[in-house]
Amino acid sequence: MSRCNSTKNLEIHHKRRDGGNGIGNAQVLCQKCHENTGSYGVRGESPPEFSEQTKAEALKRAEYRCECEKDGCHDDVEKKKMLQNLLTKRLNGND
Numbered sequence: 001m002s003r004c005n006s007t008k009n010l011e012i013h014h015k016r017r018d019g020g021n022g023i024g025n026a027q028v029l030c031q032k033c034h035e036n037t038g039s040y041g042v043r044g045e046s047p048p049e050f051s052e053q054t055k056a057e058a059l060k061r062a063e064y065r066c067e068c069e070k071d072g073c074h075d076d077v078e079k080k081k082m083l084q085n086l087l088t089k090r091l092n093g094n095d
């Protein structure tokens with residue numbers, strides 16, 4: 001599992017729609033990862049907005065980087081290829 005760690009276009013995501021707007025329900029995601037969450041842009045009840053303070057706290061907690069750790073979400077193709085090569089080498093190699 002790899003963390004995204006993107007520092008661009010960070011947004012504060014509600015982990016749970018019904019989880020309120022406390023820091024415990026906040027997750028820092030870059031725009032790309034945010035769009036990859038199932039609930040992004042889905043119509044329906046939207047959770048209460050985070051306060052500016054909660055947003056600031058969440059960002060600080062995340063060290064101003066995307067917190068997404070979902071497999072296959074944010075890994076770009078090149079990185080995947082590299083990993084694949086590494087794995088193949090390891091499987092075929094003698095060391």
Ligand SMILES: [Zn+2]
Nearest residue numbers: 004030033066
């Ligand atoms: Zn991300």
Ligand SMILES: [Zn+2]
Nearest residue numbers: 033068073074
């Ligand atoms: Zn992601």
